Amino acid sequence: MKEVFTPEMKLSDMLDMNYSLVQVISRMGIELKNAGLKVVDACAFAGIDPGTFILISNVYSFPGYTPSSSEVASVRIQDVIRYLHGSHTYYLGIALRNLEASFDCLVEPCDEKQKKVILKFFEDYKKELEKHFEREEKEVFPYVKSLLGGNRPEGYSISDFEEQHEDVDEKMEDMKNIVMKYLPAVCDENMKLWVLLSIYRLRDDLRRHTFVEDNILVTIVKNLEGDGR
């Protein structure tokens, strides 16, 4: 499966195979107007490593795909961070905002109490996710960058940052189940479908994002930490 995407193919052909890759493209800084170019050329324009781009595209497209350790080792870590950072910007700036707006519409016909409790649940989830991203932006990424620069800051290790994802994922599942099964009958069925689809999309996106963090970023950083000892 992983040989599907090659550096020699056109970016637009990749998108035809999996249109959700538009997300990866934009997060890695490739402009859509370059979609007619070969992957290798479009990456050169954006200043990113084509191998890393293809690896992330594979993760994004094939849920069961696990990169080999040599593939992970050949990744350019700055580009992984670029993707992760771009994802954060997307989640916070677009995905969560849109979801929140749809949630507001969805619960509009409910009585005040119900509205309050559902929106509070969403709000708490959002805050938790924001906190999680903030920690990565403020602690993890700078740490990785200083490791790359050859300094190993004292008292911090990448393992501190593992296993933090479960809780947000569970809340997301709960949110899905509440929207699917337990909303008051006054809520509009079409609106429910819309919100449900947004939740599923965000969930899948977040899971791939988590996969890149846990299986690519963390693995490389552990190697870097090992070298520095």
Add this chain to the structure above:
Amino acid sequence: MEGRKIVDLVVPSEIVARGLREIFTDSADFEVGESFRDLSKAVESRLRILDPDVVIVDPSVLDFRSRKDGRTRLADICDSIVIALAVSGVTEDVLRQYDGSISIYDTGEEVLRKVRSSVDSRSLEPSQNEGGELSAREKEILVCVAKGMLNKEIADKLNLSIYTVITHRKNITRKTGIKTVAGLTVYALLNGLIDMSSIQ
């Protein structure tokens, strides 16, 4: 051999462990899998993987103060039915936490009968109606959870063992598909089980 339920032992006494193995080997429905002398971290992770049908534990592997919580500790590790081996120094209130108990003075037949009856009562217990209505007891526990009470507090309030509370919570999650306290609170409110004013 297939279809036999696996019993793992956590028993410090080799004499007892060997005796139990003998008793279960003679039965048609059980066999002893692995036998451990203590409940170290290594054993815990081994049990987690094995996830046997039944664990027989001598509560004296736990130090005196944590004995009462031994059942909960095992519930965190595996889903097995846990049977206590009643030895001297283990009190009634400790034994009550377990799914059953056997004594070293029981005959082989008595041991098998007791273990079978614990296994049978467990198989009746899980909610047969998956995705169905919550029972009255489950609703009661859900309300406590939504109010922010801890398992220990719920157990004390409803006069249940903490292990029973955990089982109910597992069933609530299985039926509703909701895992987190925040999610359960929303569920309880939307279903009119609690009022907005009763949560902080």
